[in-house]
Amino acid sequence: MARLIPRRGVLLHAALAALAVCPLPVFAQGTWPARAVTIVVPFPPGGGTDTGARLVAQKLSLRWGQPVVIDNKPGAAGVVGVDFVSKAKPDGYTLLMGNIGTQSINPSLYKKLPYNADSAFVPVTLVAELPLVLLVNPGVKAGNVKELVALAKADPGKLSYSTSGAGGSMHLTGEMFETSSGTKILHVPYKGGGPAISDLIAGHVQMSFATILESSGHIRSGKLRAIAVTGATRSPALPEVPTVAESGVPGYESASWIGLLAPAGTPRDIVDKLAADVKEVLAAPDVNQQLLAQGATPAGTTPAQFSTLIDNDRKRYARIIQEKRITVD
Secondary structure (H helix, E strand, O other), rough: OOOOOOHHHHHHHHHHHHHOOOOHHHHHHHHHHOOOOEEEEOOOOOOOOHHHHHHHHHHHHHHHHEEEEEEEEOOHHHHHHHHHOOOOOOOOOOOEEHHHHHHHHHHHHHHOOOOOOOEEEEEEEEEEEEEEEEEEEOOOOOHHHHHHHHHHHHHHOOEEEEEEEOOHHHHHHHHHHHHHOOOEEEEEEEEHHHHHHHHHHOOOOOEEEEEHHHHHHHHHHHEEEEEOOOOOOOOHHHHHHEOOHHHOOOOOOOOEEEEEEEOOOOOOHHHHHHHHHHHHHHHHHHHHHHHHHOOEEEOOOOOOOOOHHHHHHHHHHHHHHHHHHHOOO
């Protein structure tokens, strides 16, 4: 005779059967994050990538009820921090706040990287675009782009521009400006954006391209003069400053950006949750206004959209690096 199973046993068997067919990604999404999440910033504190990361981290922590810690790991134009994350466990607890330099420039700039730039990461979402601003020392007799171009063409190689180093976004933006405007301007590389801007203020160089975040204070104080912004549209942080394109160099556009990435192999449901949560955080009025005030344009894209941006920028800058024969190693 068949053995009867008590009702309590039937319920247990049903529950176990349900768990057996439940897809693991859905289970992961329901429990993540269960502890602190670390966002690695591959640059020192205080820059645009770090500032954006800290703002997003604070809001995500409140949303998740878990600590979101910023870990600054600077070195080798971001390579040190990026390499660290590439080797982290792909469980969603170690993430990277990369930028256009780490993801789209370095793969063409460095002959050898300690990680595979094509397969080490899964893009999560674009956090914000960071247009640069064309700055001149107040002693330069040019009030707009047309006058600056005329000045540069009158004496090729006499004007100089400072950058944070060969191959960085400041440098490649300058190279693009030279090509687009038909000018010849001397490149003066420094070991970081801080010294580059300091020497511009001191008058040792005449111009530079920097993020609005790091230069807005100098613009307001009158130590530097903003000639134009490099993005496709004017910046809400400097609404009176025209774009380079509308100032006489049609088609010119160059902008930096910051975005969140995860180690390759991170579960898809975690990646999608991250992208959705960051998008909602960026849409919050207080976060939106803070980023806009700092010269950043909040984004919040899908992983696929961010991946396309990285690939397109990599192709564009690879062409510039090759044409200009820019090397760092």
